[in-house]
Amino acid sequence: MGPLMRWWGWGEDGNDPELTPATEALLCDELDVDPSVRRPPARLDDVELPAPRLRPGAHAALAATAGPHALRIDRDTRVGHAAGRGYADLVRLRAGDLSGAPDAVLIPESAGQIPAVLAACAEHGVAVVPFGGGTSVVGGVEPLCDGHHAVITLDLSRLSGVIDIDEVSLTATLESGLLGPDVEAGLNSAGLTLGHFPQSFEYSTVGGWVATRSAGQASTGYGRIDELVEGLRLCAPAGELVLEPVPATAAGPSLLELVVGSEGALGVITEATLRVRPVPEERVYEGWAFGSFAAGSEALRALEQRRASPDVARLSDEEETRLSLAMAGEGGSQRLGRAYLRARRRARGCLAIVGYEGTADEVARRRKRAGSLLRAAGGATLGRGPGRAWAHRRFAGPYLRDVLLERGVMAETLETATCWSRLAQLRGAVREALHTSLVMRGTPALVMCHISHIYPSGASLYFTFLARQEEDDDELEQWSAAKSAASEAIVAAGATITHHHGVGRDHVPWMRDEVGDLGVELLRAAKERLDPAGIMNPGKLVPA
Numbered sequence: 001m002g003p004l005m006r007w008w009g010w011g012e013d014g015n016d017p018e019l020t021p022a023t024e025a026l027l028c029d030e031l032d033v034d035p036s037v038r039r040p041p042a043r044l045d046d047v048e049l050p051a052p053r054l055r056p057g058a059h060a061a062l063a064a065t066a067g068p069h070a071l072r073i074d075r076d077t078r079v080g081h082a083a084g085r086g087y088a089d090l091v092r093l094r095a096g097d098l099s100g101a102p103d104a105v106l107i108p109e110s111a112g113q114i115p116a117v118l119a120a121c122a123e124h125g126v127a128v129v130p131f132g133g134g135t136s137v138v139g140g141v142e143p144l145c146d147g148h149h150a151v152i153t154l155d156l157s158r159l160s161g162v163i164d165i166d167e168v169s170l171t172a173t174l175e176s177g178l179l180g181p182d183v184e185a186g187l188n189s190a191g192l193t194l195g196h197f198p199q200s201f202e203y204s205t206v207g208g209w210v211a212t213r214s215a216g217q218a219s220t221g222y223g224r225i226d227e228l229v230e231g232l233r234l235c236a237p238a239g240e241l242v243l244e245p246v247p248a249t250a251a252g253p254s255l256l257e258l259v260v261g262s263e264g265a266l267g268v269i270t271e272a273t274l275r276v277r278p279v280p281e282e283r284v285y286e287g288w289a290f291g292s293f294a295a296g297s298e299a300l301r302a303l304e305q306r307r308a309s310p311d312v313a314r315l316s317d318e319e320e321t322r323l324s325l326a327m328a329g330e331g332g333s334q335r336l337g338r339a340y341l342r343a344r345r346r347a348r349g350c351l352a353i354v355g356y357e358g359t360a361d362e363v364a365r366r367r368k369r370a371g372s373l374l375r376a377a378g379g380a381t382l383g384r385g386p387g388r389a390w391a392h393r394r395f396a397g398p399y400l401r402d403v404l405l406e407r408g409v410m411a412e413t414l415e416t417a418t419c420w421s422r423l424a425q426l427r428g429a430v431r432e433a434l435h436t437s438l439v440m441r442g443t444p445a446l447v448m449c450h451i452s453h454i455y456p457s458g459a460s461l462y463f464t465f466l467a468r469q470e471e472d473d474d475e476l477e478q479w480s481a482a483k484s485a486a487s488e489a490i491v492a493a494g495a496t497i498t499h500h501h502g503v504g505r506d507h508v509p510w511m512r513d514e515v516g517d518l519g520v521e522l523l524r525a526a527k528e529r530l531d532p533a534g535i536m537n538p539g540k541l542v543p544a
């Protein structure tokens with residue numbers, strides 16, 4: 001098995017950041033947080049797990065498919081697979097609510113065992129939740145029975161081989177359970193990289209990326225995972241769908257696209273062939289300052305539409321810029337803040353991070369061209385300091401979220417995308433919806449936003465919101481009200497309900513707005529053909 005995270009939070013113990021005095025002050029002053037509050041997670045020994053519901057016949061049949069050691073019903077394994085890593089998951093886990101733990105966890109040794117596992121589940125009425133790294137933030141790995149007598153989690157971590165690296169075609173065929181660091185280690189040894197670095201990189205897998213259409217921090221340049229997949233194998237209850245890797249095809253509508261983003265609801269992705277590139281000689285990330293979010297957005301649009309886009313393109317709005325300057329480590333924050341203010345000669349503005357990867361020549365040429373466009377759009381360069389600070393901290397956010405939860409602070413994110421002409425309106429509508437929802441319930445709130453990926457026709461928006469957690473077990477209602485309000489604002493603005501987190505359980509109520517009634521029926525028809533007994537990840541992706 002891969003490295004299981006601590007059962008109630010992110011990563012491993014010992015990586016939690018200390019809050020800086022500036023952050024402590026900010027939590028008190030702006031969120032009305034009581035500095036003495038500590039809300040530690042429940043003790044594992046005090047947590048009660050429901051009795052496993054697998055009937056003896058189903059247990060015996062499953063144990064026969066992959067060997068008795070592959071089927072686990074022990075407490076630690078069930079706890080470790082009980083939930084993903086969204087805010088609502090963490091609230092429930094920290095409170096010791098493990099009522100949703102799977103009845104069993106099955107860890108096959110090879111892809112060849114999976115058809116028998118799915119056949120046994122279909123025959124015995126057991127739901128199956130494919131599980132890569134378990135980092136879903138939309139309830140994608142929640143073990144739901146949905147009418148079946150029991151639910152197992154199918155942990156794919158042992159499918160962790162590099163099957164083939166084609167150095168001529170620049171593709172790699174990888175098993176689906178391979179974790180991010182192992183993908184890069186395997187490719188780097190051949191001088192190659194996938195260049196796919198979601199913030200969950202350390203704990204997420206190839207299969208999870210493909211199944212959720214994930215985006216990495218350099219996806220503006222490298223492409224999202226859906227742009228990198230050339231072929232794959234899907235093991236469905238109805239049989240195996242093999243889509244051989246080809247650079248392009250005109251053979252009808254893309255079945256590859258049907259499987260990419262299928263979130264375990266159609267079958268198990270056992271391997272994928274992905275485009276790779278040479279490891280870049282040089283990586284340069286740098287900061288730019290803009291007077292406003294509108295000015296910064298126009299600058300990024302100009303870069304993309306004039307084919308001068310960087311590999312990394314992020315633009316924080318005024319609020320995110322203010323808070324990240326205030327909350328970053330003291331020395332770094334002050335240096336960054338001083339440079340920023342000097343560059344803009346004003347107190348408010350927006351910070352952008354742009355990054356280039358490639359050969360030294362390419363990076364120099366692209367930086368020069370993009371730099372002149374950014375300057376022409378009103379940007380002021382802040383040099384490489386802010387870029388280095390961003391690269392250094394880019395995997396630290398999830399650890400900070402655990403610390404904030406301990407202090408009684410809700411810290412949640414959501415994302416969407418729309419075209420450039422509607423971007424400002426969308427940002428305003430979602431900010432307003434989140435603010436109103438949280439403030440109406442009596443808690444001050446901070447709502448931040450950044451552009452995380454840019455395209456010729458539009459961009460994605462990534463929102464982070466913080467508020468003091470409501471007490472008396474109302475945290476989940478507080479979250480649900482804010483999430484619903486933001487989702488309604490997103491669909492009302494004609495934007496997508498998700499740019500890269502996927503649908504999971506949390507976005508199902510808005511799938512009809514996204515694809516319409518006929519679209520839902522088409523998805524359901526594909527599911528019924530591939531998964532006639534409806535055992536694959538019920539309650540996710542496809543509305544009932």
Ligand SMILES: Cc1cc2nc3c(=O)[nH]c(=O)nc-3n(C[C@H](O)[C@H](O)[C@H](O)COP(=O)(O)OP(=O)(O)OC[C@H]3O[C@@H](n4cnc5c(N)ncnc54)[C@H](O)[C@@H]3O)c2cc1C
Pocket residue numbers: 084085086129130131132133134135136137140141156176177197198199200203204205206207208209210211212213214215216217262263264265267268269270398500501502504537540
């Ligand atoms: C702190 C944090 C940061 C994140 N940052 C990003 C980010 O930068 N970009 C981004 O896109 N997402 C991000 N995410 C969301 C999440 O990491 C991604 O959705 C990721 O792709 C999930 O990969 P995983 O291996 O953990 O999949 P899991 O969480 O295990 O599964 C996700 C979904 O895919 C299905 N699935 C998994 N493996 C397979 C398979 N082999 N076959 C079929 N179905 C499968 C599951 O059933 C589930 O529906 C973040 C999450 C967290 C907690």
